Amino acid sequence: MKTTHVLFSVAGVTIVSSSLFSCQQKQEQKYKPYNIVYIMTDDHTAQMMSCYDRRYVHTPNLDRIASDGVRFANSFVANSLSGPSRACMLTGKHSCGNKFYDNSTCVFDGTQQTFPKILRENGYQTAIIGKWHLESLPTGFDYWEIVPGQGNYYNPDFINMNNDTIRKKGYITNLITDMSIDWMENSRDKKKPFCLLIHHKAIHRNWLPEIKNLSLYEDKVFPLPENFHDDYEGRIAAASQEMGIAEDMDLIYDLKMLKDGQESRLKKTYECMLNRMDSLERKQFEDFYAPITEEFYKLNLKGKELAEWKYQRYMRDYMKVVKSLDDNVGRILDYLEDKGMLENTLVVYTSDQGFYMGEHGWFDKRFMYEESMHTPLLMHLPKGLKAKGEIREMVQNIDYAPTFLELAGIPVPEDMHGVSLLPLLRGEHPVDWRKALYYHFYEYPAEHMVKRHYGVRTDRFKLIHFYNDIDTWELYDLKEDPTEMHNLYGNSDYASIVDSLKETMLELQEQYNDPVRFSPERDRD
Known part of the structure; x- marks a missing residue:
């Protein structure tokens, strides 16, 4: 039988509760249940966060969370793919339990148990804004507004609760943050605790930067990973993938090297994305990439030189998208601080999985290898939770649901596969903590052929x-x-x-x- 204990801050005194609202009936004025702000990005890897790795990028706002709270050193996913990872997070179950195995064939069963449903049934307001990527429409939320599929970086569409699709003017990372702050400020019932899922499209392929950030990092030269030119000896599956920067990264779609007469598999998709910009945005975008494109085709690079050139462009554009994301995380933190909410709010930052930044010569994810299976996880802890700094115990994305429920004083369902991280957030180091993690990737044959x-x-x-x-x-x-x-x-x-x-x-x-x-x-x- 899973036991549930939760800490509430009451004027500096810690109260232990096994049920949020039974306790609330007795001591309604003595404490406020914790709020939860869960920020999740797509394909943001720990290598590209300075609180994990200082080689590449500076992320001051993400570092704020780590320095003020906790950073999980050994955080992993159960299935390194966007939709399945989100299903694991929502249900607290591996893919075999929630039945959303892959992005190609599955539709999420919205009738099943999820942590937002359970929170809502126990008096929380729940909302999700941004990327959903589970094919069905969200259930268990008082409010939702999501992007169709992967969403677009420029002037994106959103689906609202009336099932209307509306195009909004702006850059998607800014818009999702605007909408999230607006919901917290103007739309929620401020008498209730809330759980808000802020789910960004960034930093997903094809790494289209905010227009104002186009020229950033152009003078930066990134060191090649030691195994960038991996020959995959003794690893048959690794040799058969189609996610190599050298062979599979599209010059037009991924690297913006669009030229009259030049063709690629994803050229039409890329042109549709550019067509979403207004005339001024399009001109600024094309003016920036035009000289780079002209120089590239003059060079006529081949072999290793071409692969290494592609790597540098990939890293620069990825960093530019990270910059907007980090800025917007700062906006959320500033809002919560300005409103006096940080002491009573758990703020979580993570990604749906890791990503390859040239390791093994790759981009993308999917494999059980470290860069893909490992995912960043940072938490700002509200008053009453004492952990600080690095947490080294092995955790997995199936653990988020039980953690949020136990934090709210709600019993964790017996059929959830994950375990609550609350003991770790209290600063404890249980001797019986898990010693092994399980992983299962199902999507084959499909994109990247892993x-x-x-x-x-x-x-x-x-x-x-x-x-x-x-x-x-x-x-x-x-x-x-x-x-x-x-x-x-x-x-x-x-x-x-x-x-x-x-x-x-x-x-x-x-x-x-x-x-x-x-x-x-x-x-x-």
Whole structure:
């Protein structure tokens, strides 16, 4: 039986409660239930946040959250893909439990249990603004306004609760923030606690910057990752992907090198995006990229030189989109501070998964390798929660739902796969905290052609099984090989470790009722 305990701040005194509103009936004037502001971006990786990694970019507002609150060093997703990750977050369950396996074939079942529904049933106001990406319309929210599909960076469309699609003038990151602040200030019932999900399109491909930021970072030269020119030796699945910067990053769609007579697979999609701009925006955009485009085609780069040129352009545009995102996180923090709400509000910042910034020569995500499975997670903690600085315990995006519920004093449903992070936020370090994480990626064949796989990760080792049209295993020692270049599976020195990890994997598959299981007898070396 899962137990629920929650802390409320009452004039500096900590009260422990097992039920938000039964306690509220008795002590209605003595405390305010915590609010939750959950900011999630798309494809924002920890490498591109200065509170995690100082090599590339400065993110002062995200760093504000980390310096004032906590930064999770070992935060991971259960399925590194936008829609499935969001379904895991909403339900507190792995993909096998919420049934949203991939972006290609699934529609989210809005009748199922989600944490916004449970919060709403217990007196919270709930809202989501921005990216939804689950094919169905949101349920369990008092208010929602979402972008269709991936959304557009410039003058985007939004679907409102009347199911009307309305185009709004502006840059999407600014608009989502404007709408979120407006809801908090003018539309919510201020007598109730609230949970607001601010879900950005940024920093998703194809990294279209806010017009005012076009010229930023053009003088910056990024160091190549050590494994940028990876040859994928001993890693069959890694060799068969289609997400390489050299081969698969589109010159027009991704890198804006549009030229008369030049064609690419995604050229028409890119032109549709540009057509959303007004004439002034379009002129500024084209004036900026025109000389870069002209110079690029004169150079006529090939091979490694072309790959490295593409990498530099990719990194610069990605950084520009991060800049707008960080600025808007600052706007949210400033609003909460100005209104005196920070002491009573849990502010969470995360992304739906990690992303490759040239590691292994890639962009995108999907694989169980570290850059993709790992996701940033920062929290500003309200009064009454004492943790500070770095938290090293392994956590997963299935843990968000139970955390929000326990914070609100609501019992966590027994069928949720995740565990509440509240003990960690109190500054505790439970000795029985999980020792392994389970991962399962299902979307194949599809964009980027990453093979289906599942696996288990401990603090030191990672075991992955690629299956379906392939049957191959990979083992990594994350201490000795943090960039995951050397597959140790089949090395007799690691036979006992493999056996132990397979046993752990089976236990987790049983625990989460994941029906795709390997046979120990068949797969034993």
